[in-house]
């Protein structure tokens with residue numbers, strides 16, 4: 001078997017073109033704010049990419065860059081500035097933050113109405129209740145990509161590897177809810193027999209961040225596999241999934257080129273929804 005590759009790059013290009021038309025038809029302008037703490041090359045590149053995407057679809061950009069040794073109070077004060085900026089429709093704080101900054105305090109300071117990545121306690125609470133209007137960008141991108149490739153979810157056995165607050169945990173809640181109706185298993189670092197769980201999964205989504213740790217032999221023949229994990233090795237970005245998985249899977253979203261480009265567009269789609277409210 002040779003898996004069909006889920007091409008996130010071309011899907012994202014098509015989504016950006018659609019969004020550009022929708023933004024042009026709006027009477028009001030839209031502005032994305034970003035708060036970047038420090039100069040980690042990966043985070044700098046992600047933030048640059050977000051501003052490039054904004055320019056492409058006609059969304060304004062507001063950037064706040066803070067030094068790597070910024071305190072929690074300094075980050076919260078940048079959050080307050082964007083909460084109060086009428087030109088900022090919504091914003092994100094680029095994660096991960098330095099370990100010295102209290103992430104939960106920062107996320108709690110974001111005005112939920114401007115929370116473009118839906119990571120505030122209030123927006124995550126709505127997600128659990130099934131009443132969220134804005135969904136965290138990566139889970140939203142994974143679901144959009146699966147829908148684009150017409151992957152059946154209802155009644156399917158889905159294994160999500162990783163229970164992080166930005167990907168695995170919200171995704172597990174979304175996929176188990178209506179209308180997706182999947183039967184979801186969440187694996188993490190204390191999971192005993194990942195291979196056994198993987199053998200019965202129709203869809204496997206890995207969001208761990210450990211290079212090629214998930215081997216092709218673990219996958220059931222014909223399963224759909226989505227790689228979300230990112231590890232930087234030198235100047236290369238590598239995923240969680242052993243690339244030989246294409247010999248066993250029916251559909252494969254690789255990293256890079258799968259979920260990542262779609263995640264970036266989902267941020268802009270969230271902003272568009274917020275501007276439209």
Ligand SMILES: NC(=O)c1ccc[n+]([C@@H]2O[C@H](COP(=O)([O-])OP(=O)(O)OC[C@H]3O[C@@H](n4cnc5c(N)ncnc54)[C@H](OP(=O)(O)O)[C@@H]3O)[C@@H](O)[C@H]2O)c1
Pocket residue numbers: 138161162163164165166167168187188189190191194207208209210228229230231255259260261263
């Ligand atoms: N492609 C994209 O658009 C995109 C977007 C966002 C994030 N990402 C990437 O996705 C990955 C996950 O992000 P995150 O923010 O959710 O990270 P995170 O909060 O660090 O979560 C990682 C998860 O992996 C689990 N884990 C670690 N080793 C494991 C193992 N051997 N077997 C099973 N589970 C294991 C951890 O378990 P414990 O909970 O037990 O520690 C944890 O739940 C990262 O590589 C990140 O860079 C990609």
